[in-house]
């Protein structure tokens with residue numbers, strides 16, 4: 330077993346950290362921009378390196394964001410940059426970095442942590458549960474016809490430079506309406522969302538940005554790239570690869586989708602991360618023309634402090650439940666709780682009394698944003714209760730709108 334030291338990196342270790350990080354994902358460091366991105370987004374105190382001597386053989390980082398939850402927001406510790414060198418795998422390095430990372434998050438007052446998982450088998454053990462799902466959808470542009478009565482306006486193309494000023498206010502309108510979305514700093518807009526260097530393009534064009542405008546200002550935008558390709562008959566068959574369609578009104582939504590499915594020479598349209606309850610298909614003459622290529626787990630939530638986290642969100646029904654939480658990796662969180670909701674506002678406390686529900690911590694994380702299916706977890710044996718108690722918990726946590734996380738981190 331190698332001797333490993335775990336510590337935050339120093340300022341001059343960013344190039345080595347960035348290299349170790351991409352190496353851990355089996356790719357090369359794209360360019361100096363990438364190191365700058367890591368330096369800007371993860372200040373030293375939010376990084377963790379696993380060092381064997383001077384060499385970084387494992388990486389971890391935190392990302393401070395505000396997450397929209399039902400009826401409000403909560404600070405979230407984003408868990409990211411998780412890698413261990415292939416030569417050091419399965420020796421417990423990730424376990425130790427996760428322990429230190431979560432200890433740090435608790436010390437800094439975070440009640441939840443969240444991540445996007447490269448593999449869905451890794452994070453349940455630590456108590457992270459799948460809180461949002463998303464769809465990858467594709468369509469053939471000529472098949473997309475909107476039903477009568479759907480209002481569609483022209484949209485305006487803007488430059489990426491202008492987008493840095495125009496898009497954030499639109500995003501900030503949508504953010505508080507959508508559980509699972511997280512706040513974006515100016516640096517995040519510049520270095521992630523609208524970053525247009527060669528390594529971001531992956532063989533596609535530079536970014537295109539269009540906005541839908543109203544007399545009160547823009548209320549929707551789309552960001553996309555084209556990818557070259559041939560159609561079945563050998564003619565040009567480009568694909569519109571959409572990064573984001575973010576809309577604060579149905580009119581903006583229909584107008585932007587109409588635009589995206591009417592670009593001459595680009596017959597194929599693909600959005601990698603659609604809301605699972607997106608109304609696009611319902612606006613079409615032929616709903617089946619939208620193909621769901623895959624549905625995937627998006628944001629995973631780990632509840633670090635059950636009472637604080639559950640009291641921070643609002644509920645669409647009143648009622649109370651008593652439940653016991655289990656997770657071997659987070660013994661401090663284990664125990665019994667009572668959640669009581671009146672007028673949508675919750676109080677939550679630890680209790681000594683018997684509970685009629687027992688739940689794994691990852692399942693509680695999955696229910697937290699209102700999208701999780703307690704009855705499905707009951708069927709899977711991961712929530713233990715009688716059917717009535719499980720149905721009550723299901724209704725209490727569930728929200729009418731599905732949560733959605735629109736960007737990976």
Ligand SMILES: CC(C)(COP(=O)(O)OP(=O)(O)OC[C@H]1O[C@@H](n2cnc3c(N)ncnc32)[C@H](O)[C@@H]1OP(=O)(O)O)[C@@H](O)C(=O)NCCC(=O)NCCS
Pocket residue numbers: 353354410411412413414417418419420421422423424425445446447448450451454
């Ligand atoms: C995923 C990764 C970080 C695991 O690191 P590691 O140091 O080998 O993990 P550990 O040895 O600490 O293992 C911790 C536990 O997770 C399990 N585990 C680790 N990787 C796993 C995987 N890919 N799938 C399922 N289980 C996994 C281990 O079996 C171990 O389980 P145990 O505690 O019950 O014995 C490493 O394989 C890696 O760098 N992968 C490529 C990059 C990547 O996918 N990162 C995740 C980004 S979200």
